Amino acid sequence: MRAVADPDQRWIPWMRRALALAALADGHTSPNPLVGAVVLDSSGVLVGEGFHARAGQPHAEVGALAQAGAAARGGTIIVTLEPCCHHGRTPPCADAVIKAGIARVVVALTDPDPRVAGGGLQRLRDAGVEVISGVLEAEAAHQNLAFVYRVRTGRPWGVLKWAMSLDGRTALSNGASQWISGPSARSWVHRLRAQCDAVIVGGGTVRADDPLLTSRGLRSPEPLRVVLSRSLDLPDQAQLWDQSVAPTLVVHGLDAPAGARSRLDAVGVQRQELQACEPEALMAVLAQRGCNRVLWECGPGLAAAAIQQGCVQDIAAVIAPKLLGGEPARTPLGTLGFQAMNEVLELQGLQQQRLADDLLLQATLSPLSDPC
Template identity: 85%
Template sequence: MRAVADAEQHWIPWMRRALALAALADGHASPNPLVGAVVLDSSGALVGEGFHARAGNPHAEVGALAQAADAARGGTIIVTLEPCCHHGRTPPCTDALIKAGIARVVVALTDPDPRVAGGGLQRLRDAGVEVIAGVLEAEAAHQNRAFLHRVRTGRPWGLLKWAMSLDGRTALPNGASQWISGPSARTWVHRLRAQCDAVIVGGGTVRADDPLLTSRGLRSPEPLRVLLSRSLDLPVQAQLWDQSVAPTLLVHGQDAPVEAQDRFDALGLQRVVLQACDPDSLLAVLAQRGCNRVLWECGPGLAAAALQQACVQELAAVVAPKLLGGESARTPLGLLGFQTMDEVVVLQGLRQQRLADDLLLQATLSRLSDPC
């Protein structure tokens, strides 16, 4: 066991490099995972590296092998996720590794996709390739938490974000809310959107704030803007209706007036009708569209519903050094129906970061993390 541990220690710096390569595609690879790969020749020298840039593009292993060329024969590949062994948009990576004459494969994480799920590693072993698995497994799982969650649950990973004052208000009693946070925090939000496949709001947010919901050009194409509205009681003019900026998906209930549906059809908006117009049903639609990670930027009612239906796994709150006051002022969350402290949502892994004068708090949910 000691020899195995020492061998794993040897590969850790190279796996960190592979993880850094994988991160270059954050926000672009969905519905695929983030994957990075490094190829060393038989003497241990770096001869190739690659990452999976987006769905349909060559996988990380293939890109790294292309760089390495003949130097890969007898060498080692370090890859953040188990190589695939099935035909999808691209051929199996296991076949490419065997053909290239790779002698050793070092892997961080086993792929939970049922089409792989250990089959890729077994295919390599059967071909006489040495396999070392589990190197920096926790780091790789964290990096691909959104992909892993969607594969295991059938729902995208949900991140709920809000900005509030130090006294916990997201707007004044009259509804005014721009701007609670400062420019640095707003720039951070643009980067966050660029890492997500969809940004979700409700009708109340559109009526109150008329948001644009883009990354301001940090991602191309922009994330899908999603509006969840039971009744389609929405303004005639809104920034979300301009799809030259970013695509918009309008999701609503069956009882929405036909004239309202026709009006939005005339604007060229994509529409989806849900039998149950709720967060869980919406996420089923977004999973089918290949979304791994979605951002909830909604008002208190929809945010509470998303929490109650286990559609949120991560929380980000920007706290501004301001006091808004007022008992009727809007807060980030609507009623969750708890009666005792034993019922409340508990956060874990709390971390903080300064964004100029604002404070960013981030955490994951320790309960309500699996779909109903």
Template identity: 75%
Template structure:
């Protein structure tokens, strides 16, 4: 199962809206004869790939898979039928699939066909691997990561607004890898105006994540790197109050536009979940970051701290007002990891 989990992780960032799944097949004598993982939505599932590699040697053997085989027709046929047809004697599963289209029915089909089913092997690890997928199913929103880079004195820019580069090349490369694991990268209109960001993974994955701008007034520049949709897709989301002039500008630029019921982080994440996003990255300014935190749209923090002193107004900080009156009222954070990235330190924290 540890090997199956390793296989599943190979496709991180590429399977949404599907989960990460890895599988392997042992023949009747316990020898490894097939491996597979779900590489992308619409491509064969892990079980099918492993069974195809095993061929006739799967008969009487064991299938080890990180998630309950599906039993419904989607972009691909039901995996449960393929498992039964392969003639395996045993299926070992890390966790049941909470998707209501499956939810135990896949395992029931296997048992009804006379296959021995063993459940909950490395279940905690499997759930951790698919935490974004499970979070979307449970809440109707993608898993949100809020990332920022700041100086040792807590500033995200100089008093004149210059912010490139606070962190070093190692930290910036790490951010590119982080983007590659996400389905969308979100900023506000202020970040587009101030920084003209590119927001790509710099080729770390095939098919760049969706670049999203949440803008109330659509007062966006005519020229911006984000408008080059040949490089990566871009979506501009706004509320019903957005002016007609701004809407027309986006249409002229050929950028996709989405009207939300309200120009708020929670409404945006519900719309992104409907598009199949499992995990999103907030790379926004202080006010939008505070709003995203306040509306429960952030589950994880990634804070890069550079050994630099910038000084200047306290407003040049990663977060806007959280409305706190006592220090103990702040969000409770759990440390996941503290990592050195060249001269910088990365705090990975979970809410």
């Protein structure tokens, strides 16, 4: 983030408003970013507001300019992300800004999309529009963290979530785990799913827990439910096979038996074969499907593999005030192969939040394992 020059300070309150507008569509714009915009007339009076509501629908600038109408001429548009300069599903916003007669564009974040990447601002400058960028840049980058990460790396931002007792157990030795955390924490997980484009489990979780994996209607459409199952050793009956509430994708390896494939096809579940049925390859598939943020809700083996393959950026651990005990009881992560304490993964930015009786801890994996 560059320091904002003093004369730019006056745009900060308007940029906050634009960021708040952008946030209204949280969880609904993937693969696109969240974007908000406000338009002031030439005397500085608010004449238009807009935000990007959903991929395929108008961009934030277009809505705000339409609301402003002729009052935009000679005015200022404050927008959280650089206006685009390419034809996607909608025409370039930079052209719409120029056409509306806007005199000044104030931007928070340059679009990391290589099809834009400063090109939108350049087109505006070339047309004689004053451009101020970097206003609340860090806030805007944080708001679109997952989008920026996916555009830069070609992979979705991965969140690994688990619930455990105070002694670090995710289940009893016989597998019993319902419920370790309380109703507030489970509601929080529904809200977390609503911010993600896909929720991933392994075959073991389907067999053991028969989960539903939805946001319970907080997001529409529901996130894609993904099962990573090398050999398709999956039950015939499972809540995930009923796609009336949410779509389900099963990803498997080359050696998955034909019978298991056709059983899934018969119930209409989406199915995809991967040469290497691993978290890394799944991430490429999900990025191509437009997923910015994905949630890992899997068992310890798959979670450890996802971490080792760089597919986990954030950890969210719910800690319940309970003791489960037991040497064979299940713990959050399988082996990461460490032999010395100086090899272990360090997390950044640990934050805690109460969820009734439970505690939510969130932290980010160190930049060393984060190619962003």
